[in-house]
């Protein structure tokens with residue numbers, strides 16, 4: 001397994017942009033979101049046993065979004081002003097419109113997300129996903145579904161990871177536990193559902 005540095009090439013469909021907002025802005029947005037969002041810890045069924053997911057999450061979406069999207073909790077929240085403003089800026093910058101946002105809060109290094117691709121059919125083929133990181137730096141791992149080769153990347157406070165093209169059809173990704181990390185991180189993934 002190799003550790004990514006900024007000059008290293010990421011697989012096709014992944015682009016890392018180091019600092020899309022200042023560290024202080026990213027930290028204050030982190031704190032604000034921990035306080036105002038209606039955090040959920042849904043249960044998932046793994047081999048017949050119920051488990052709480054190892055993080056907190058909040059699903060924000062426009063009213064017309066198709067709620068059958070499988071990866072979100074049943075509670076759908078409306079957009080708080082700072083996230084609405086961020087969506088507007090990203091839409092202008094990238095030329096995509098986003099109608100949904102999955103927010104994950106990893107309270108410390110014990111929280112994590114397992115291997116998956118964001119390839120639900122509601123996201124369409126080759127979805128364009130913008131992922132913003134706030135708070136503690138965490139390791140993000142990308143795995144080629146065919147060769148199983150993995151690549152690590154640190155997602156830092158105030159950074160942006162774009163996932164597009166073949167990123168979901170040819171790769172999986174995960175946010176592994178990092179037991180030594182004792183502060184929190186919030187990740188925002190802007191998505192387009194059901195269009």
Ligand SMILES: O=C(O)CCC(=O)C(=O)O
Pocket residue numbers: 102104113118131140155173174175187189
């Ligand atoms: O926390 C992250 O950076 C990954 C989040 C993710 O993969 C997802 O929300 O689908």
Ligand SMILES: [Fe+2]
Pocket residue numbers: 116117118173
């Ligand atoms: Fe994902």
